[in-house]
Amino acid sequence: MDMKRDYYEDIELFKSGTILFWSILFVAALFVAPLFLSNYHLYLFNLVMVHVIVAVGLNILVGSTGQIALGHAGFFAIGAYGTVLLMTKLGLPFFPAIVIAAFISAFFGFILGLPALRLEGPYLAIATLAFGLAIMHIIGHTELFGGRQGLTAPVLNIGISQWGLNWVIKTELGKYYLILIFTIIMVLLAINILKTRAGRAFVAIRDSDIAAEVIGINLTMYKTLAFAVSSFFAGIAGGLFAFVLGFFDPFTFNLILSIIFLVMVVVGGLGSVMGSIAGATLITYLMYDLLKNVDEVPIVGNLLVAFSGKFLTTTGIDNFNLVALGLVMIGIIIFEPLGMFGAWIRIKKYWKTWPF
Amino acid sequence: MAYFSVENLSISFGGLKAVNDISFGVEQNEIFSIIGPNGSGKTTIFNLISGIYRPDAGAVILDGKNLVGKTPDRIAKTGIARTFQNIELFANATVMDNLMLGRHINMKTGIFGGAFMFGKRSPAAREEIHHREKVEQIIDFLELQSVRDQFVGSLAYGKRKLVEVGRALALEPKIMLLDEPSAGMNTEEKDDLTIWIKDIREDYKVTILLIEHDMNMIMGISDRVFAMNQGQKITMGAPQEVQRHPEVIKAYLGEEAIN
Ligand SMILES: Nc1ncnc2c1ncn2[C@@H]1O[C@H](COP(=O)(O)OP(=O)(O)OP(=O)(O)O)[C@@H](O)[C@H]1O
Ligand SMILES: [Mg+2]
Numbered sequence: 001m002d003m004k005r006d007y008y009e010d011i012e013l014f015k016s017g018t019i020l021f022w023s024i025l026f027v028a029a030l031f032v033a034p035l036f037l038s039n040y041h042l043y044l045f046n047l048v049m050v051h052v053i054v055a056v057g058l059n060i061l062v063g064s065t066g067q068i069a070l071g072h073a074g075f076f077a078i079g080a081y082g083t084v085l086l087m088t089k090l091g092l093p094f095f096p097a098i099v100i101a102a103f104i105s106a107f108f109g110f111i112l113g114l115p116a117l118r119l120e121g122p123y124l125a126i127a128t129l130a131f132g133l134a135i136m137h138i139i140g141h142t143e144l145f146g147g148r149q150g151l152t153a154p155v156l157n158i159g160i161s162q163w164g165l166n167w168v169i170k171t172e173l174g175k176y177y178l179i180l181i182f183t184i185i186m187v188l189l190a191i192n193i194l195k196t197r198a199g200r201a202f203v204a205i206r207d208s209d210i211a212a213e214v215i216g217i218n219l220t221m222y223k224t225l226a227f228a229v230s231s232f233f234a235g236i237a238g239g240l241f242a243f244v245l246g247f248f249d250p251f252t253f254n255l256i257l258s259i260i261f262l263v264m265v266v267v268g269g270l271g272s273v274m275g276s277i278a279g280a281t282l283i284t285y286l287m288y289d290l291l292k293n294v295d296e297v298p299i300v301g302n303l304l305v306a307f308s309g310k311f312l313t314t315t316g317i318d319n320f321n322l323v324a325l326g327l328v329m330i331g332i333i334i335f336e337p338l339g340m341f342g343a344w345i346r347i348k349k350y351w352k353t354w355p356f
Numbered sequence: 357m358a359y360f361s362v363e364n365l366s367i368s369f370g371g372l373k374a375v376n377d378i379s380f381g382v383e384q385n386e387i388f389s390i391i392g393p394n395g396s397g398k399t400t401i402f403n404l405i406s407g408i409y410r411p412d413a414g415a416v417i418l419d420g421k422n423l424v425g426k427t428p429d430r431i432a433k434t435g436i437a438r439t440f441q442n443i444e445l446f447a448n449a450t451v452m453d454n455l456m457l458g459r460h461i462n463m464k465t466g467i468f469g470g471a472f473m474f475g476k477r478s479p480a481a482r483e484e485i486h487h488r489e490k491v492e493q494i495i496d497f498l499e500l501q502s503v504r505d506q507f508v509g510s511l512a513y514g515k516r517k518l519v520e521v522g523r524a525l526a527l528e529p530k531i532m533l534l535d536e537p538s539a540g541m542n543t544e545e546k547d548d549l550t551i552w553i554k555d556i557r558e559d560y561k562v563t564i565l566l567i568e569h570d571m572n573m574i575m576g577i578s579d580r581v582f583a584m585n586q587g588q589k590i591t592m593g594a595p596q597e598v599q600r601h602p603e604v605i606k607a608y609l610g611e612e613a614i615n
Pocket of ligand 2 (some may be wrong): 398400441587
């Protein structure tokens with residue numbers, strides 16, 4: 001083989017014309033989609049995109065580095081509270097505020113990563129879970145953070161008011177475009193991270209930490225780095241989330257949310273960026289749209305309402321949301337352990353050989 | 357003084373003296389083999405050298421510096437690469453990525469540089485391309501082209517052993533520790549490997565420490581052989597000499613008598 005190869009091909013963002021074409025088409029579709037969407041659906045899309053950012057970041061930690069994390073709602077909260085407080089208390093413009101908040105979140109991620117060096121599996125799960133709960137309670141008991149009453153997000157001014165540059169985003173549509181741009185950037189950063197030296201080191205640690213060490217990878221550094229990076233993503237997402245909701249309190253960032261984040265990554269397929277995007281989309285849709293109004297689903301809805309009325313408390317119907325989510329997760333793990341990404345690979349293979 | 361040496365190295369596990377006062381010196385560019393029956397402490401010596409175990413006593417000296425107490429990643433950075441008897445590859449990464457990981461210490465791109473790899477001229481992309489070229493040379497050298505983009509977990513045993521050698525080579529080490537590289541290979545693969553190990557010494561200027569059970573291979577490529585049993589040295593010298601040594605014969609026959 002003396003064919004001169006262009007090694008850039010291997011690391012290009014878009015490895016082929018086909019991928020480039022579909023990527024452009026997909027992004028273009030996302031830019032024109034709002035023309036056809038109601039405000040409610042824009043809100044839902046905004047939520048989806050915020051979750052995509054969290055899931056893509058969490059995937060770097062859980063999927064690529066192989067460390068479990070059950071406290072990401074905590075980092076999400078740090079991003080949300082940090083961004084809002086930096087804007088309202090310190091008067092920082094939006095962009096520096098969200099980036100600084102994300103770095104604060106990353107710093108906490110780094111700190112949490114330190115004990116993770118000695119903990120594995122269930123022990124790490126418990127440590128991260130405790131962290132998430134601690135953040136929730138600290139926020140809930142601190143005046144500065146609005147205590148249990150919560151915080152209201154300020155006007156979303158993405159200009160710099162100090163310089164007389166005001167660009168206020170008031171509508172769901174405006175938020176949609178802002179979040180879309182953030183999401184595209186964060187996804188591209190994640191893809192690049194996983195394709196280069198640090199990303200390979202993460203995978204190395206997951207597959208064989210002993211081999212990773214003897215090729216010169218500093219386990220301490222890269223394990224904590226994975227925590228910091230994924231917390232940074234959650235921080236950015238949290239900063240955006242604050243404005244999607246407009247108002248939030250400590251309970252917004254509860255343990256269930258941390259679990260849901262993990263479910264998104266697992267359902268999408270561990271280790272795959274595209275899988276995380278798909279997982280976040282599916283789970284957000286299920287949780288916040290389809291199953292939220294489970295009582296309105298034809299036939300089944302009525303049955304569930306009757307069941308809930310008979311056997312559960314008045315708020316019981318909401319629990320079906322989580323039960324259904326659990327069923328989806330169990331189903332995926334039984335039938336497609338590689339998640340949606342695995343299913344996609346199989347479908348692609350199938351069509352390649354179809355109809356033979 | 358020798359280029360690389362271990363001096364009075366000892367470690368016990370519980371009451372078992374797995375490595376008991378072992379010393380030897382290796383010259384630059386030598387192929388130095390360690391032989392001994394199963395459980396005699398060969399792999400443990402490698403684990404001590406590469407920092408996976410910390411010796412109870414003794415020193416590991418490269419270029420006049422003692423490596424004992426350094427973590428495995430620091431030892432890798434001083435120029436010691438190794439393979440494992442039971443293969444420790446990154447199973448869910450491709451052959452290419454495994455070898456690129458071997459170049460980790462020769463690269464600089466950090467998390468930010470990597471994240472912002474936009475365009476062919478970005479520093480990260482330029483470094484990436486440069487090192488991919490280097491890895492491609494190793495892929496050509498070890499004839500791994502056909503499996504270049506396959507996941508390592510799906511490869512045949514012999515191929516995986518080879519990828520591990522390639523990964524060690526990718527570090528551009530001064531010293532390479534090969535732990536039974538030919539185990540599980542067929543005769544043809546063994547012959548190729550023998551030639552490649554010689555080439556690694558000649559062309560890449562690497563000093564090689566080799567643990568092997570295959571006597572043909574040992575006789576064919578070693579400059580010197582170190583024989584041990586039950587954690588202790590039996591003898592050290594030219595391959596033929598060691599092979600004829602009565603204690604060595606006894607150690608091996610003893611083993612065969614048991615088997
Ligand atoms: N981590 C450990 N804990 C306890 N015992 C150990 C440990 N590592 C090695 N040993 C013991 O030390 C002795 C030497 O083992 P070692 O793996 O070095 O042998 P070896 O010469 O490489 O054998 P083989 O040819 O079978 O690979 C064995 O008795 C082994 O059981
Ligand atoms: Mg051994």
